[in-house]
Amino acid sequence: MSDPLTPDRVASVLRAEGVRVVEVGNWRTHNRNSKGPWGPLNGSIVHHTVTRGTASTVAMVRDGHAALPGPLCHGMIAKDGRVHMVGWGRTNHAGGGDSKVLEQVIAESYGTRPTPPTRGNSNGVDGNARFYGWECENLGDGKDPWPKAQYDAIVRVQAALCRAHDWSAKSVIGHLEWSSDKVDPRGFTMAKLRADVAERLKHPASWNPGSDHEEDPMAGITKRDIFDAVWKTDAIGGPTDAADHSTNPTWQPQSILKDMQARIRSMDKRMAAQTAAITVLAGQVGTGADTQTVVSAVEAAIERAVIDVNINTGEA
Numbered sequence: 629m630s631d632p633l634t635p636d637r638v639a640s641v642l643r644a645e646g647v648r649v650v651e652v653g654n655w656r657t658h659n660r661n662s663k664g665p666w667g668p669l670n671g672s673i674v675h676h677t678v679t680r681g682t683a684s685t686v687a688m689v690r691d692g693h694a695a696l697p698g699p700l701c702h703g704m705i706a707k708d709g710r711v712h713m714v715g716w717g718r719t720n721h722a723g724g725g726d727s728k729v730l731e732q733v734i735a736e737s738y739g740t741r742p743t744p745p746t747r748g749n750s751n752g753v754d755g756n757a758r759f760y761g762w763e764c765e766n767l768g769d770g771k772d773p774w775p776k777a778q779y780d781a782i783v784r785v786q787a788a789l790c791r792a793h794d795w796s797a798k799s800v801i802g803h804l805e806w807s808s809d810k811v812d813p814r815g816f817t818m819a820k821l822r823a824d825v826a827e828r829l830k831h832p833a834s835w836n837p838g839s840d841h842e843e844d845p846m847a848g849i850t851k852r853d854i855f856d857a858v859w860k861t862d863a864i865g866g867p868t869d870a871a872d873h874s875t876n877p878t879w880q881p882q883s884i885l886k887d888m889q890a891r892i893r894s895m896d897k898r899m900a901a902q903t904a905a906i907t908v909l910a911g912q913v914g915t916g917a918d919t920q921t922v923v924s925a926v927e928a929a930i931e932r933a934v935i936d937v938n939i940n941t942g943e944a
């Protein structure tokens with residue numbers, strides 16, 4: 629049993645574990661403490677939301693819904709791996725559950741999973757007082773994928789709590805392992821999650837898988853970094869260097885690719901037209917100049933120009 633971490637402490641241990649924390653409004657004091665106790669705590673429960681869309685999901689777990697007031701968890705783990713903190717204290721996430729499961733979690737005495745629960749929300753012991761709760765953005769249909777970033781964040785969150793409380797991974801359970809009338813989380817097994825949490829706990833909080841042997845050259849590099857390095861160059865026309873910004877007003881890479889493809893086709897057409905014109909012209913001059921020599925010279929000059937060109941976005 630442990631006293632709950634303070635808001636400052638939990639934010640600190642999550643970030644130390646490599647979690648990207650988003651603090652939502654007054655999460656530090658947003659709770660249901662007026663309805664019952666919170667603590668001592670015995671573990672952490674993982675849920676899925678049965679929703680799609682991060683912004684709407686954050687709003688739902690923070691404010692609740694007609695049948696259940698919020699907050700509905702302590703943090704919501706989004707598809708991109710960010711953890712949105714929405715409440716701290718007692719929250720409506722666990723409901724009633726099996727007392728035998730609670731005993732096994734406290735003692736960390738079970739094997740790969742606790743004994744299947746026989747009690748549920750209506751007739752079980754109060755889980756809101758005993759567990760941290762983490763909702764994870766997923767439809768919960770067994771088909772909606774769990775992106776690597778999201779799953780990694782789930783592991784890191786649970787490892788951070790276990791590390792802070794000196795718990796083993798067996799203090800982490802799924803809602804379906806707590807309550808007989810729940811099925812979440814669906815799409816991965818809690819045995820696998822606990823194994824991954826246990827592996828993290830063998831390493832420092834700063835550990836990243838693979839970093840024991842060699843440094844990942846892409847570590848810390850975001851899509852924005854790649855975008856800025858590859859696309860925002862002087863060699864590629866964009867909205868900042870053309871009078872007409874209509875070809876790519878929002879700096880989307882796919883728009884740039886389409887624009888470049890159109891320009892290449894246009895240059896191909898111009899080259900063909902120029903070649904034909906020069907052929908006719910050379911024949912009309914009557915000076916005895918070899919037509920193919922003229923054409924080849926012009927083509928070579930154009931090819932050199934294409935290699936060195938800085939594409940003008942003002943050209944069609």
